[in-house]
Amino acid sequence: MNRKKIAVISGKGGVGKTSLVASLASLGHKDNDVNLIVLDCDVDAPNLALILPPKSEEDVITQDMYTTKKATFLEEKCTQCKQCYDKHFCEFNALNWDENNNIPIIDYLACEGCGACKVLCPENAFEINPVKSGEIISYETSDELPLVYGITKLGSTTSGLLVSEVKEHANHLKKYEDSNLILIDGPPGIGCPVIATVSGLDYVVAITEPTPSGIHDLKRALEMVTQFNIPFGIVINKADLKSASQKQLKSYIKKSSHEILGRINFDLSIPEAMSYAEPVVDYAPESDASQAINSIYTKLKHILSKL
Ligand code: SF4
Ligand code: SF4
Structure with a gap:
């Protein structure tokens, strides 16, 4: 596979974006076909590092940014x-x-x-x-997965620039030349940091949930991705939620013909895995959520191989 750059975004925060990225990262890192680098571009609230911590604090490299x-x-x-x-x-x-x-x-x-x-x-x-506008932090996890993230300093007005710097930083990692997949945990919303995240990507995964704000913000996020002409697919989290918005989401998907990468039903394994700061595919590999994420990973890999 030629190197592909993809991001998981969500118009709305709190819909399971980072949980999904952590699990996709774990699956990708175990996949012999994939040489993965992971970025957390949610520079206002980066928390992927909590689930994918460094092998050792001594190996963590911190660079001050002045954007x-x-x-x-x-x-x-x-x-x-x-x-x-x-x-x-x-x-x-x-x-x-x-x-x-x-x-x-x-x-x-x-x-x-x-x-x-x-x-x-x-x-x-x-x-x-x-x-000083923030920091870029890079390290390898205990499984030697390279991870880079940015963190904005309070009062900095240049989150978008910091996102671009995180992406640029990844291009200079030792493992970059051999990498064939860059997986990005994107920021929520549709502002400057998300635009900087999706710019130049090959594919975007948009995660949502069947709630009024989930659907509303998904539409806004996809409008933005469409402007960039980037192919995308949708993951529906808490897909079996009893919600008045189910009908609206189904109708939107049907009318738009957007690609559905998969549906993850509500599964207590996910919050449990989060409480242990582990990707759910590692914490509970047999759970329904893990099975669903495995299917999403397989479908995503197939789509990327065709791009
Ligand atoms: S008071 Fe303000 S405008 Fe006047 S010299 Fe000082 S800094 Fe300049
Ligand atoms: S925002 Fe106000 S204080 Fe800051 S550079 Fe502009 S005029 Fe000066």
């Missing part, structure tokens, strides 16, 4: 003219006035690094500088 820019105030240049506050230089309300010291103060969480204050201050008392 965010923020304003820096240079007090020595300031003449206290107060224009920056009175003339409202900052559209993001990140410039306040320190009455005690008679100088502007920057709210770093609100600052978007737009540069307006730098341009408008008559004394050039603001600079725009890169600041």
Whole structure:
């Protein structure tokens, strides 16, 4: 198989995305046809590492990332003219006035690094500088599966850029050249981090559940994937849930003719496996959920071989 890059996404959080990725990763890593690298691009809340921890803490490599820019105030240049506050230089309300010291103060969480204050201050008392926006962490699990993930620093406004950096980082791993499958745990939603995740992929797995928000957010996520012209398939989690939305989901699938990769019925093995921080296919390989995920894996592998 030529190298394929795929992501599991969900319009809505909490529908079982990371559980599915962990199990697909476990199956892929045991498959002799597959040389796998796993990425967690859910940089605002990465938690795949909890299920696939490092072999040893000493082997974990952490790299600081500086993809965010923020304003820096240079007090020595300031003449206290107060224009920056009175003339409202900052559209993001990140410039306040320190009455005690008679100088502007920057709210770093609100600052978007737009540069307006730098341009408008008559004394050039603001600079725009890169600041730490997050970290990229990489390691191998106890089974020597390479895993890379990013984690955004509080207040960083560049989650999408960090996602791109995680993907780029994977291209430089020792095992990248021999890899033939890059499996990504994508962020929920349809914003910048998801767009950065799906860009350049070969296939997307969209996971949902038969609930009003599950269906609503699935549609939005698939609209976004369609814009990128990336083939995709759907996994329905908690497929047997007694829900008024079952009819709506069935009708949507029928009308759209979207490909269904599989259905995973509600199975207590999944939350149990999560509580032990294990992929369900390892924790309870005979469970109905594991059987369903095995079928999804086989179908996915077949689809990827045809791409
Ligand atoms: S506009 Fe510039 S010089 Fe005037 S108070 Fe603000 S930082 Fe100081
Ligand atoms: S860089 Fe932009 S957002 Fe930040 S303080 Fe200056 S004007 Fe406000």
